[in-house]
Amino acid sequence: MELARLTLDPAFAIGPVDRRLFGSFVEHMGRCVYTGIFEPGHPAADDEGLRGDVVDLVRELGVSLVRYPGGNFVSNYRWEDGVGPVGDRPRRLDLAWRSLESNAFGLNEFMRWSERAGVEPMMAVNLGTRGIAEAAELVEYCNVPDGTAAADLRRKHGVAQPHDVKLWCLGNEMDGPWQIGSMTAHEYGRLATRAGQAMKRVDPSIELVACGSSNADMPTFAAWEATVLELAYDQVDYVSLHHYYDPEKHDEASFRASAVNLDGFVDDVVATADHIRAKLRRSKRINLSLDEWNVWYQSRFTEPEDRGIEDTPALIEDTYTVTDAMVVGNLLISMLRHADRLTVGCLAQLVNVIAPIRTEPGGPAWRQTIFHPFAHTARLARGTVLRAGIQSPTMPTGRYGDVPAVDAVATIDENSGQVVVFAVNRGTEPVALELDLRAFPRVRAGERISIGDDDPAAVNSAAAPDRVCPRTEKMPDLDGGRTTVVLPPVSWHALSFTPEEKM
Incomplete structure (x- = not known):
């Protein structure tokens, strides 16, 4: 069996764990809203039609933030249609x-x-078919207590207190030719600047996210970010990244190594944003919002033009495997590794549409395989992210060449003293992982939570909702600050170490 080594030291801190990293996304697409989170008449629904079984799973998932109402949907949406x-x-x-x-x-x-x-x-906000006035009025409706036309309209609709929404996206994927109202970087940068100025005049406390590239493969990638930020730098607080990983787009090994791509994507956007900061001689640093990310079997997707008009069609209801769960866990490792600049994340989407939660109309809700690494990472990642020094055997991939089979990151919760290592084995052979925690002399080995299976294609379903579940076991004791665990092929793990006095 090949050996990997991981060394941790509290001196090698990356940044704080921002709870907004564990966000998700609800779009008016397919069955995410209707028969997803909202289904009047369902046995588990309340008197407003909100499915309680889904709410319980969302809480278990540990979602901190939800982006709404899109997505592509927002670029043709009139928010006034959905109030009153x-x-x-x-x-x-x-x-x-x-x-x-x-x-x-x-x-x-x-x-x-x-x-x-x-x-x-x-x-x-809709910057595709609408613009500055509508965006500012939506902020007014949501955030102004009373005494204005929009605020008083909200109160007339039975909502006395403002919603006080702090985080706002200036449109969605405006670089994409599929987007209703797509535009050039210069056009969008000017519009985002003016809309952002008006929105912050309504509520100066809000934070704004400018649209970055729809994915790292866009032909305008990096040039788009540079142009938009040069125009809108003073108005915005974040630039967005979107990326989906298709198991069928490249060879299977490259898919298992998808986090290599995300690492590079984030690094490139940070470099571009910092170049514009230096060029403009600003002190403010732009942070990143990865507000759409997931595994998506996109090559199977039927374009809207190729379908008839339907009422709540079942769209991209992908069923996720153990391999997909490992990749999602590895993408979360990459996100934590960039916690100094990547501070918002939204797993897209939350229910039914490429989602960790699935439902049947009138029937059950269940956890997909990708639910588990997200839920445990959201629960256990606390405090400060630590850089993990890793020596790992490599595995060949068609897209990235040879990459480490083992990838990992760690967190330390300064309040409890708990150290957690999040690790994956991306390879097809087991690897023994030696952990060196000599820099933490007063911790003991705690629990190990794992996602894996002898069948990496195993899935959960309505008939077998617990076919793939996390396994929890005691970690091997530390000996001189070291211990070794075996990582099975294609698996995700959370390895916890607890202060002695907490045991």
Whole structure:
């Protein structure tokens, strides 16, 4: 068996764990909203139609923040359609997904759901078919207590207290030709600047996210970020990144090493943002918002133009494997590794649509395989991220060449003293991982939580919702500050070490 070595030291800190890293995404797409989080008449729904079984799973998942209402959907959305008496709301054609939108679930329903689920709302404004006035008015509706037309309209709709939304996206994927109202970087940069200025005039306390490239493979990548930030730098606080990883796009080994791509993507955006900071001679640093990311079998996707108009169609309801769960866990490792600049993350999406949670209309809700590494990382990653020094055997990939089979990062919770190592074996052979924690003389080995299976293609389903579950076991004791664990092929692990006095 090959051997990997991991060394930790509290001196090698990266940055604090921002709870916003563990966000997700609810879009009016497919069955994410309707028969996902919202299904009047379902046995588990409350009197407002919010599915309690889904809320319970969202809380278990540990989601901290949810981006809404899109996504591509937002670029043709009139937020006014989703407020006020439900019976008066118009039925619209959504151009993004060629779906019929009833508007039975809108802004205030989402805010009530967010409160029940215990998540922070992250709103997106339509800069595709609308613009500055509508964006500013939406902030006014959400955040001004009273005494203005929009604030008083909210109060008329039965919401006396402002929603106080702090984080706002200035449109969505405006570089993409698939986006309704897509534009050049210069056009978008100017619009984002003016919309951001107006929105902050309404509420100076809000934070704004500028659209970055839709993915690292866009032909305008980096040039787009540079142009947008040069125009909008003083107005915005974050630049967004979106990236999905398709198991069928490249060879299977390259998919298992998807975090290599995310590492490079984040590094490139940071470098671009810092170049513009230096060029403009600003002291403020722009942070990153990875507000769409996940595994997505995108090569199987049917484009909207190739489908008829439907009412709540079942779109991209991918079923995830053990391999997919390992990749999601590894992407979270990459995100933590960049915690000094990557401070917002949204797993896309939350329910049914490429999601950790699946539901059946009128039926059960269950956890997909990717639910588990996310939930345990969100629960255990606390305090400060530590850089892990790793020596690992390599594995060949078609896209990235030879890459380390073992990848890892760690966190230390200064309040409890707990150290947690998050590790994956991306290879197809077991690896013995030797952990060196001599720099933490007063900790003992705790629990090991693992996701893996003899069948890396194993999945969960409504019929077998617990086919793939985390396994918890006692860690081998430390001997002279060292211990060794075996990482099975294609597996994810959370290895905890607890202060002696806490045992």
